[in-house]
Amino acid sequence: MHAVAKHAGVSPMSVSNVINGRRVLPHTREAVLRAIADLDYKPNAAARALASASPVRIGLLYNSPESAFVSALLVGALDAATRFGAQLLIRRFEEHRTLSDILFDMVEGGANALILPAPYCEAASGTGLIERLNVPLIALCSGSELPDMSSVRVDDAAAARDMTNYLIGLGHRRIGFVRGAQNHIISRTRFEGYRLALLEHDLELDPDLVVDGDLTFDSGLGATEQLLSLRQPPTAIFASNDDMAAAIVSVAHRRDIRVPDQLSVAGFDDSPISRKIWPALTTVRQPIVDMTEIAVESLIEILGNPATKEPLATFTTYADYSLVIRGSTSAPGLC
Amino acid sequence: MHAVAKHAGVSPMSVSNVINGRRVLPHTREAVLRAIADLDYKPNAAARALASASPVRIGLLYNSPESAFVSALLVGALDAATRFGAQLLIRRFEEHRTLSDILFDMVEGGANALILPAPYCEAASGTGLIERLNVPLIALCSGSELPDMSSVRVDDAAAARDMTNYLIGLGHRRIGFVRGAQNHIISRTRFEGYRLALLEHDLELDPDLVVDGDLTFDSGLGATEQLLSLRQPPTAIFASNDDMAAAIVSVAHRRDIRVPDQLSVAGFDDSPISRKIWPALTTVRQPIVDMTEIAVESLIEILGNPATKEPLATFTTYADYSLVIRGSTSAPGLC
Numbered sequence: 001m002h003a004v005a006k007h008a009g010v011s012p013m014s015v016s017n018v019i020n021g022r023r024v025l026p027h028t029r030e031a032v033l034r035a036i037a038d039l040d041y042k043p044n045a046a047a048r049a050l051a052s053a054s055p056v057r058i059g060l061l062y063n064s065p066e067s068a069f070v071s072a073l074l075v076g077a078l079d080a081a082t083r084f085g086a087q088l089l090i091r092r093f094e095e096h097r098t099l100s101d102i103l104f105d106m107v108e109g110g111a112n113a114l115i116l117p118a119p120y121c122e123a124a125s126g127t128g129l130i131e132r133l134n135v136p137l138i139a140l141c142s143g144s145e146l147p148d149m150s151s152v153r154v155d156d157a158a159a160a161r162d163m164t165n166y167l168i169g170l171g172h173r174r175i176g177f178v179r180g181a182q183n184h185i186i187s188r189t190r191f192e193g194y195r196l197a198l199l200e201h202d203l204e205l206d207p208d209l210v211v212d213g214d215l216t217f218d219s220g221l222g223a224t225e226q227l228l229s230l231r232q233p234p235t236a237i238f239a240s241n242d243d244m245a246a247a248i249v250s251v252a253h254r255r256d257i258r259v260p261d262q263l264s265v266a267g268f269d270d271s272p273i274s275r276k277i278w279p280a281l282t283t284v285r286q287p288i289v290d291m292t293e294i295a296v297e298s299l300i301e302i303l304g305n306p307a308t309k310e311p312l313a314t315f316t317t318y319a320d321y322s323l324v325i326r327g328s329t330s331a332p333g334l335c
Numbered sequence: 336m337h338a339v340a341k342h343a344g345v346s347p348m349s350v351s352n353v354i355n356g357r358r359v360l361p362h363t364r365e366a367v368l369r370a371i372a373d374l375d376y377k378p379n380a381a382a383r384a385l386a387s388a389s390p391v392r393i394g395l396l397y398n399s400p401e402s403a404f405v406s407a408l409l410v411g412a413l414d415a416a417t418r419f420g421a422q423l424l425i426r427r428f429e430e431h432r433t434l435s436d437i438l439f440d441m442v443e444g445g446a447n448a449l450i451l452p453a454p455y456c457e458a459a460s461g462t463g464l465i466e467r468l469n470v471p472l473i474a475l476c477s478g479s480e481l482p483d484m485s486s487v488r489v490d491d492a493a494a495a496r497d498m499t500n501y502l503i504g505l506g507h508r509r510i511g512f513v514r515g516a517q518n519h520i521i522s523r524t525r526f527e528g529y530r531l532a533l534l535e536h537d538l539e540l541d542p543d544l545v546v547d548g549d550l551t552f553d554s555g556l557g558a559t560e561q562l563l564s565l566r567q568p569p570t571a572i573f574a575s576n577d578d579m580a581a582a583i584v585s586v587a588h589r590r591d592i593r594v595p596d597q598l599s600v601a602g603f604d605d606s607p608i609s610r611k612i613w614p615a616l617t618t619v620r621q622p623i624v625d626m627t628e629i630a631v632e633s634l635i636e637i638l639g640n641p642a643t644k645e646p647l648a649t650f651t652t653y654a655d656y657s658l659v660i661r662g663s664t665s666a667p668g669l670c
Contacts, residue, residue, distance in 0.1 A: 025467075055444065062413075068607075071406035078397075078409075082427045087444065090425070092417045109390065109422065132360075217611050246611045253613035272403075276552050276581045277612050278588035 008035035056086040056300050059111030061102065061120050063093040067215065068243050068271035069288070073117055073140070076292035084296055093120070100129050107135055113299040115292070116149075118142050119184045125149055136302040138295040141286065143185025150298070150314045152291045154321040156186050159284045160193025160238070163266050166282075166323055167236045168201050171331045172264060174209065176227040176234035178244050181214040190240050190268065209234055213244045220247025228255065228263075235332040236264035242274045245281050249328060260330035270324050279327030291319045343370035391421040391635050394446030396437065396455050398428040402550065403578050403606035404623070408452055408475070411627035419631055428455065435464050442470055448634040450627070451484075453477050454519045460484055471637040473630040476621065478520025485633070485649045487626045489656040491521050494619045495528025495573070496535075498601055501617075501658055502571045503536050506666045507599060509544065511562040511569035513579050516549040525575050525603065544569055548579045555582025563590065563598075570667040571599035577609045580616050584663060595665035605659050614662030626654045 005015045008031040018032040035041070060077050062070050074090065081088045089111045091102060099120060106114065114137040116124060121139030124130055125146040130137055139151035167175050177194045180187040191210070198205050211226050213219035220239060224247060227234055239245040245267030252259045259265055259279055267274055270285035294317055340350045343366040353367040370376070395412050397405050409425065416423045424446045426437060434455060441449065449472040451459060456474030459465055460481040465472055474486035502510050512529045515522040526545070533540050546561050548554035555574060559582060562569055574580040580602030587594045594600055594614055602609055605620035629652055 068611075071409070074406070074409055074413075078425050078427050081425075082429065087424055089422055090413050090416075092413055094417065243611070250611070250613040250615075273608065273611055276403075276578070276585070276608055278585040280585075 004032065004035045004039055004041050007039055008032045056084075056303055057089055057110050057112050058086050058296060058299055059089045059091065059103075059106035059109075059114045061091050061093055061106070061114075061116060064216065067241075068246075068273040069215075069241060069269050072269070072271045072288045073292065076289035077115065077296070079289055080293040080296040083293070084300055086296055086300060099123055103129065103133055107133055111135065113137070113303055115140055115295050115299070118186065119181070121146060121149055121151065122185050123183070136299050138298055140291060140295055141186075141288075143187070143189045145316045146314070148314060150316065152295045152298075152317045152319060154284075154286050154291075154319050156189040157193040157196070159286075159321040160190040160268070161197045162193075162321075162323055163238055163268070163282075163284055164194045164197030165200070166325075167238060167264060167266060167329065168197060168203070170236075170264065170329065172234075172236040173203060173332075174206070174232060174234045174236075176209045176211070176237035178211055178213045178220060178223045178227075178237065178239040178248070180240040182212070184215070186240060187212075194238060213240065215241050215244065217243045217247045220244030221251055224248045224251040228252075228257070234263075236266070236329070238266045238268075240268055242267035242269045242271045242281055242283055245283065245328075246273050246277050249277055249279070249281070258333075260328055261333045264329040264332070266329055274324075274326070282326050282329040283324050285322045285324045287319050287321075294319070339367065339370045339374055339376050342374055343367045391419075391638055392424055392445050392447050393421050393631060393634055394424045394426065394438075394441035394444075394449045396426050396428055396441070396449075396451060399551070402576075403581075403608040404550075404576060404604050407604070407606045407623045408627065411624035412450065412631070414624055415628040415631040418628070419635055421631055421635060434458055435462075438464065438468055442468055446470065448472070448638055450475055450630050450634070453521065454516070456481060456484055456486065457520050458518070471634050473633055475626060475630055476521075476623075478522070478524045480651045481649070483649060485651065487630045487633075487652045487654060489619075489621050489626075489654050491524040492528040492531070494621075494656040495525040495575075495603070496532045497528075497656075497658055498573055498603070498619055499529045499532030500535070501660075502573060502599060502601060502664065503532060503538070505571075505599065505664065507569075507571040508538060508667075509541070509567060509569045509571075511544045511546070511572035513546055513548045513555060513558045513562075513572065513574040513583070515575040517547070519550065521575060522547075529573060548575065550576050550579065552578045552582045555579030556586055559583045559586040563587075563592070569598075571601070571664065573601045575603055577602035577604045577606045577616055577618055580618065580663075581608050581612050584612055584614070584616070593668075595663050596668045599664040599667070601664055609659075609661070617661050617664040618659050620657045620659045622654050622656075629654070 010028055015032050018029050064070050091106055113135055117140040121142045139146055139149045142151045142153050143156055179191055208230055211223040213223045237248050245265050248265045249259055252263050257263050267281045267283040270283045274281035274283045345363055350367050353364050399405050426441055448470055452475040456477045474481055474484045477486045477488050478491055514526055543565055546558040548558045572583050580600050583600045584594055587598050592598050602616045602618040605618045609616035609618045
């Protein structure tokens with residue numbers, strides 16, 4: 001079809017339109033019919049279907065659409081797919097179905113590769129599901145290395161340690177920490193970074209200063225109320241993601257607590273929300289767009305390599321994180 | 336393949352795995368092979384390819400991934416696609432290419448229907464492009480009715496008039512307005528609603544109170560600086576979308592202007608950002624998820640109707656908007 005299009009000086013779509021009897025301009029139809037005759041082209045439905053079925057189709061499972069991380073992830077995946085000419089089949093996780101059913105549906109629906117963000121990659125790890133799916137799969141932003149899955153991630157523990165060290169360096173001694181959802185490995189590894197930084201500076205880990213959230217904005221509201229109601233409230237709070245950090249800033253405004261003079265706030269991800277609140281958030285930048293691009297590119301390479309009958313060796317690719325310092329953090333005030 | 340799967344009591348994917356020599360559990364392979372023999376099934380590559388090519392594949396073009404409206408749109412489209420079992424081919428607009436080239440690419444890449452959000456539907460209207468593409472297409476959130484395209488939208492002018500009336504009802508007399516990008520029809524129709532409300536209340540339209548933004552957060556920062564630098568600044572500002580309204584709140588915080596006591600702020604869209612800033616935004620709720628669902632459902636119906644050789648009549652579906660009153664608006668202060 002592309003040869004006919006080139007010969008006729010029209011788009012392959014016009015060729016398809018003529019072949020399928022759809023409306024086109026008279027001179028386009030003439031040019032296509034002449035090219036079909038010149039090249040002795042025999043339209044073949046099967047070949048056309050196979051050609052349109054051949055592109056790389058990457059399935060991506062997501063959830064929590066209100067989450068700023070998820071919008072960043074979607075945008076990153078869409079960008080990378082556009083750049084590499086891959087198709088994305090994006091599916092939202094449905095609570096009433098099993099992960100296994102959803103992933104099999106995606107593969108049966110045409111996905112020939114999968115990107116599985118946390119926490120789904122973590123849930124699938126160790127279950128044998130990946131082997132049964134039998135398509136190349138890359139885990140994205142898993143909270144730790146996964147023994148049976150290739151992944152693209154940042155070193156969450158090191159990043160959280162760096163951010164905590166930064167807050168300690170500003171002079172904070174009572175630093176609150178809002179953990180992530182329990183089904184996310186980051187709830188463990190980011191907390192571990194916080195714990196290590198305190199340890200390195202001989203600061204006591206006060207269990208009252210560590211509260212659980214579930215990565216949603218709303219859970220951040222409750223966690224903040226809990227921390228600010230302590231008899232000795234923290235002078236800084238580090239949340240496991242930006243949505244919860246935005247909630248901390250919101251509660252501070254409501255209680256007339258000045259950020260950062262009276263309370264420093266730090267997040268994690270550098271998702272768009274971090275710039276749109278005031279003061280803008282100090283946060284750990286995870287380069288989600290780049291990371292998704294690496295995942296997409298890896299999958300295209302794997303699919304393009306015919307020698308992949310054997311199970312692939314798993315590899316973990318580390319993306320560089322960085323601390324982004326904005327207006328939400330400063331030295332503790334003297335109040 | 337589905338008959339074989341049913342007969343064998345396994346998933347169609349397992350049948351595909353056996354046929355294609357991929358690894359499956361021994362008893363799965365046995366069951367599939369027995370079913371293939373029982374049913375005298377002849378794997379046919381073409382039929383398989385056609386089957387996988389047959390699903391509804393809706394192309395969706397978007398841009399400005401940092402925009403809260405766009406993330407809401409993506410999430411809505413993904414939700415609706417999941418619910419209806421349609422596939423989405425999502426493509427980001429690339430500045431260096433023409434709209435025509437991108438849309439033809441999407442159709443050639445397998446999209447058999449298109450959803451075109453503003454401003455792309457508006458740019459395509461009247462150019463004949465839609466007819467040449469020759470796939471069912473629905474415009475989403477166009478700023479007005481489009482003569483040559485079916486669309487799903489809210490009545491932007493009526494909504495903006497209602498919001499302006501609400502602000503007037505609170506007692507505001509100097510109400511600033513931040514317009515959208517010039518290539519969006521909403522820049523005209525939402526402004527028209529603002530103008531009409533002032534007219535109905537015999538309030539003068541002060542041209543100094545109307546500034547141009549481009550719907551981005553950053554453009555909202557500049558627009559706000561301009562309005563707040565007036566000798567007689569407004570007591571309320573109504574922005575054409577939530578991202579720009581969030582920027583107004585941000586500038587107010589920075590200048591130590593209390594929202595809403597000293598400045599009321601209203602947005603448009605009710606995108607997730609409107610809840611995550613403090614104070615939360617009073618805004619016009621556009622039910623993007625429902626609207627995208629209507630667009631997806633309409634396209635599936637059109638595709639499922641074989642009697643669509645004739646050009647379809649265009650129709651405009653109006654979704655109900657509503658005013659969402661949150662903390663960013665109040666009666667003007669006495670300062």
